[in-house]
Amino acid sequence: MIEESNVKLVTSIPGPKSIEILEERKKYVADGVSVSTDIAIAEAKGALIKDVDGNVFLDFAAGIGVQNVGHCDPEIVEEIKKQTELFIHPSYNVVTYESYGALAKKLTEITVGDYEKKVMFANSGAEAVENAIKIARTYTKKTGVLSATGSFHGRTNMTMSITSKYKPYKNGFGPFAPETYKFDFPYSYRAPLGVSEEEYADECINRLKTMLKTTLSPDMIACLIIEPLQGEGGFVVPSAKYMRELQKVCNENNIVFIVDEIQAGFARTGKMFAHEHYGIEPDIITMSKSIAAGVPLSAVVAKKEIMDSACVGGIGGTYSGSPLGCVAALKVIEKIEKENLCEKSLKLGGYIMERLNEMKEKYTVIGDVRGLGAMVGLEFVKDRSTKEPAADLVKSIIKKCYENGVIFLNAGILGNVIRFLPPLVMTDEQVKYGMDVLEESIKECI
Numbered sequence: 001m002i003e004e005s006n007v008k009l010v011t012s013i014p015g016p017k018s019i020e021i022l023e024e025r026k027k028y029v030a031d032g033v034s035v036s037t038d039i040a041i042a043e044a045k046g047a048l049i050k051d052v053d054g055n056v057f058l059d060f061a062a063g064i065g066v067q068n069v070g071h072c073d074p075e076i077v078e079e080i081k082k083q084t085e086l087f088i089h090p091s092y093n094v095v096t097y098e099s100y101g102a103l104a105k106k107l108t109e110i111t112v113g114d115y116e117k118k119v120m121f122a123n124s125g126a127e128a129v130e131n132a133i134k135i136a137r138t139y140t141k142k143t144g145v146l147s148a149t150g151s152f153h154g155r156t157n158m159t160m161s162i163t164s165k166y167k168p169y170k171n172g173f174g175p176f177a178p179e180t181y182k183f184d185f186p187y188s189y190r191a192p193l194g195v196s197e198e199e200y201a202d203e204c205i206n207r208l209k210t211m212l213k214t215t216l217s218p219d220m221i222a223c224l225i226i227e228p229l230q231g232e233g234g235f236v237v238p239s240a241k242y243m244r245e246l247q248k249v250c251n252e253n254n255i256v257f258i259v260d261e262i263q264a265g266f267a268r269t270g271k272m273f274a275h276e277h278y279g280i281e282p283d284i285i286t287m288s289k290s291i292a293a294g295v296p297l298s299a300v301v302a303k304k305e306i307m308d309s310a311c312v313g314g315i316g317g318t319y320s321g322s323p324l325g326c327v328a329a330l331k332v333i334e335k336i337e338k339e340n341l342c343e344k345s346l347k348l349g350g351y352i353m354e355r356l357n358e359m360k361e362k363y364t365v366i367g368d369v370r371g372l373g374a375m376v377g378l379e380f381v382k383d384r385s386t387k388e389p390a391a392d393l394v395k396s397i398i399k400k401c402y403e404n405g406v407i408f409l410n411a412g413i414l415g416n417v418i419r420f421l422p423p424l425v426m427t428d429e430q431v432k433y434g435m436d437v438l439e440e441s442i443k444e445c446i
């Protein structure tokens, strides 16, 4: 049990036990599996991680956006424990268990759209995206896939093909899936000089419309996929108008509109799903990460007629919709609703934004502060007028924070963004501590 309520460092970082465990990692585990810290975890609770040497860290990574409800929430742990004593894996393709259907029903209820929906489960975010694309293709009898510049959708063949950042995600891993095309996402902070945010977003939509009339045709495009707030791409927020225009383009051209809520969903942005900020109604939504507080689970929620176009046996898989994931997810959603985690996300994000905007006034290396709720990005530049990205500075600030007990991750197509994904249960004292450490680290690194 973690007794501490905040950061406590008792050895040098990493401590001796962590070093020993990391030695094994280096020797036996693939170098291609990356790691942001060099500590080994002993336990986690809420927004804290304790390592094997007894050091306690404050976690702004939350298992890469998985622990919105906080690490090891006792009620969720209890649900998982109870389930393990009953059955762990009979496979939903062999026998039916109630929690799968109950969770499917709940997801149709908590997503926008007053029409019949159906749900399927998978294990990872990438798998949900793969399935969403398969379903859109069989429904439309078309094959092309449109994805946004700057997007990230996973590491499988299709999902890396529609992902933007070449290195590391595509590096040496080709050939890529055919018939995937890019449309422009309005990265407002990096809009062409003198062009307003709105003009830039309009221009991106116009380019998409032109592309559909020239190099492509709506007759060949099955679906368009977009993150409601770009995650790995640098926590970039599009405008509501842009998102609504995208939906219009899709509706007018029989293109299935897929919104990838894998990183932004489950109260992260102050709404259950981030696309609720824009007044849009996706045809398909992909979900994962915080859905089940760390039990591997992902979901595809689609309009009924779209979902049911997939033939029997064509979607799913051995582990899809694990009972442990389903019971955990039902509890996660109950907690988000009962404990007003959407409100907590807004309050936590509001405080983080306020502190970051104050820092922006003081430190010229901060180019942009942006986000929705508690999904916040801080972009660093070498020079505010040229906006030259400061990726090395981000690396050193993150390292300094970590050495002082606060874990942050970077993001961004240019690697120059610090992302904030705190568990939404992070206390006022903890978030203040984290922001203080961040500010001190910025001062020391510039």
Ligand SMILES: Cc1ncc(COP(=O)(O)O)c(C=O)c1O
Residues within 6 Å of the ligand: 064, 124, 125, 126, 127, 129, 152, 153, 154, 155, 227, 231, 232, 260, 261, 262, 263, 264, 288, 289
């Ligand atoms: C928006 C988005 N889509 C898809 C994925 C892929 O999820 P996974 O790593 O579980 O395959 C991620 C992971 O970061 C993501 O952020």
